[in-house]
Amino acid sequence: MEKHIKSEDSKHLQALSNSSGIDVSIILVNYNTTELLVNAIQSVYDKSTGFTYEIIVVDNNSQSNPKQALDKHFSGRVIYIPLAENIGFGQANNEGIKIARGRNLFLLNTDTYLVNNAIFILNRYIDEHPEVGSCGGSLLHADMTPTYSYHRIPFGIMSYELSELTFGLSRKCIKQPYYNTSGVPISVGNVSGANFMVRRSVIEETGMFDPDFFMYGEESELSWRIRKAGYKNMNVPQALIVHLEGKSSLVSERKQLMELDGRKKNYCKTRNIFYFHLANLMLITACCLRIPFYYIRRNKGEVLRYRQLLRLIFVAYYK
Numbered sequence: 001m002e003k004h005i006k007s008e009d010s011k012h013l014q015a016l017s018n019s020s021g022i023d024v025s026i027i028l029v030n031y032n033t034t035e036l037l038v039n040a041i042q043s044v045y046d047k048s049t050g051f052t053y054e055i056i057v058v059d060n061n062s063q064s065n066p067k068q069a070l071d072k073h074f075s076g077r078v079i080y081i082p083l084a085e086n087i088g089f090g091q092a093n094n095e096g097i098k099i100a101r102g103r104n105l106f107l108l109n110t111d112t113y114l115v116n117n118a119i120f121i122l123n124r125y126i127d128e129h130p131e132v133g134s135c136g137g138s139l140l141h142a143d144m145t146p147t148y149s150y151h152r153i154p155f156g157i158m159s160y161e162l163s164e165l166t167f168g169l170s171r172k173c174i175k176q177p178y179y180n181t182s183g184v185p186i187s188v189g190n191v192s193g194a195n196f197m198v199r200r201s202v203i204e205e206t207g208m209f210d211p212d213f214f215m216y217g218e219e220s221e222l223s224w225r226i227r228k229a230g231y232k233n234m235n236v237p238q239a240l241i242v243h244l245e246g247k248s249s250l251v252s253e254r255k256q257l258m259e260l261d262g263r264k265k266n267y268c269k270t271r272n273i274f275y276f277h278l279a280n281l282m283l284i285t286a287c288c289l290r291i292p293f294y295y296i297r298r299n300k301g302e303v304l305r306y307r308q309l310l311r312l313i314f315v316a317y318y319k
Contacts (some may be wrong), residue, residue, distance in 0.1 A: 023051040024123050024290040025102030026198075029092040031060040033110045034069050036244070041074060043113035052119045054079060054104075056096045059076075060086040089193070090209030090218035097208055105203065109194040111244040115140065118239035122197040125185065125236045133202040133231025134223060136191030137239025138180060147243055150235045154189035154227070155220040155266065161279045164286035167293075180237040188235050190223030194243050198226075205229055210269065217262025224270040253312060260316040284313060 026044060030037045041055060056079045059066055070078050081095055093107055104126055106119055118137050126132050139149040149158045154172050159177070163171045170175045180186055196219055206225040209218045223233050267276040287310040294302035 018278045020101030021052065022054055022102040024053040024104050024106050024119060025056060025096070025100030026053055026106045026108055026119065026144040027056045027058065027093055027096035028067055028108050028110050029058050029060060029089055029096070030062060030110050031086060032062045032064065034062070034064055034066040037066055037110040038069055038073050040108060040110050040112050041070075041078065044108075044119065045074075047114040047117050048119050049117060051123055053119065054101060055245060056081065056100060058096045059083060060088070061091050090213045090215075090222075091211050094208040094211070097203065100200075103200055105198050105200055107193065107196040108241075109243065112139075112194055112241050115144075115242060116238075117239035118195070118241050119197075121239040122195075123235055125234070126197055126199055128228070129231055129232075129234070132199070132234050133206075133226040133229065134196060134198040135185075135234040135236050136192060136195045136197060137235070137241050138195060138237045139192055139243040141243055142242055142244060144242075146181075147245060148178045148192060149180065150191045150233075151220070152186075152188050154270075155217075156223060156271070157275070157279050157282065159189065161282040161286065165282050165289070166186045167290070176216035180235045183233050183237060185236045187232050188213075189227075190220045190233055191235060193219030194244070194245075195241050199231075202226060202229070202231055210265075212269075213262055213265055214258060215262065216259045217266035221266050221269055225268075253308070256309070256312050257316055260312060262298065264317065280313065280317060284310065287313070 028037060028040060037057065041057075044053075044055060055074075055077070057070065058067070058081045061083050065082070067080050067082070070080060078097070079100070083092065083095065097105060104123055120135060122135050126135050135148075136150060139147050141147050153159050158170075159174075176182060176186060206222070206229050208222075210221055213221065226233060261314065263275055263279075267279055287306045290306045291303055291310070294300075294306065
């Protein structure tokens with residue numbers, strides 16, 4: 001198993017954790033989302049009690065420097081790491097992890113805010129269950145309706161391409177496929193990277209985020225390594241967090257191309273190149289079925305969406 005952490009880094013992380021007495025290091029990666037960042041951090045201060053924590057902001061060379069806003073609102077309480085270039089989501093989190101002093105690490109998107117004492121709930125759960133390597137809570141839209149919080153089975157053909165190919169019918173065979181309404185914690189393939197609590201000792205064992213990823217797919221690949229090391233990834237539904245999905249990234253062709261790039265790297269690293277090509281065949285077939293289906297139903301939006309996806313698959317993989 002390839003590990004994305006040097007042995008000296010592992011010793012350094014362990015030494016930081018052993019000497020700090022901090023329960024959780026909360027890490028946020030920012031890129032041109034200063035207002036969202038401030039709101040996310042304010043929600044942490046407003047909702048979090050019962051544990052010790054530090055907040056680390058890693059800025060991916062934003063056009064507008066968020067440090068002034070952080071100093072204004074939080075008076076030096078936030079640790080700020082400015083980067084000289086945008087190195088992507090996973091690698092920026094790695095920079096935060098390297099200086100983090102907490103026993104556990106909580107990666108929080110800037111386009112989120114806490115509804116309740118979610119970090120305490122996740123921290124207590126992972127502390128009380130040594131077999132758990134990572135966990136996340138229930139993510140909600142701003143109107144408090146459920147949104148994607150995890151993949152019940154590992155991200156791949158069975159959870160994505162097969163669902164696209166069968167018009168969502170295969171997903172109906174999976175209990176609680178992306179949101180947990182049972183009220184009790186459940187084992188999942190991977191939790192959303194928007195709220196990712198991970199045990200520091202697990203990162204020391206499995207490694208940090210793979211630097212080959214820029215954005216998208218990195219949390220699925222890390223979750224795969226966590227499972228391979230014998231730990232569980234869990235959803236803890238009592239922890240409630242609003243995710244303003246898409247607000248902190250480009251909603252564009254560029255974003256979709258980055259998603260496709262992350263998908264390829266994830267499939268090739270966790271399975272193999274043949275799996276990737278089979279998944280592509282299924283996704284292309286799904287697009288070719290859905291385009292005429294939605295055309296007959298006069299659903300212009302879905303026709304355009306799947307035409308764009310089909311075109312971008314060939315741009316990303318076969319140009």
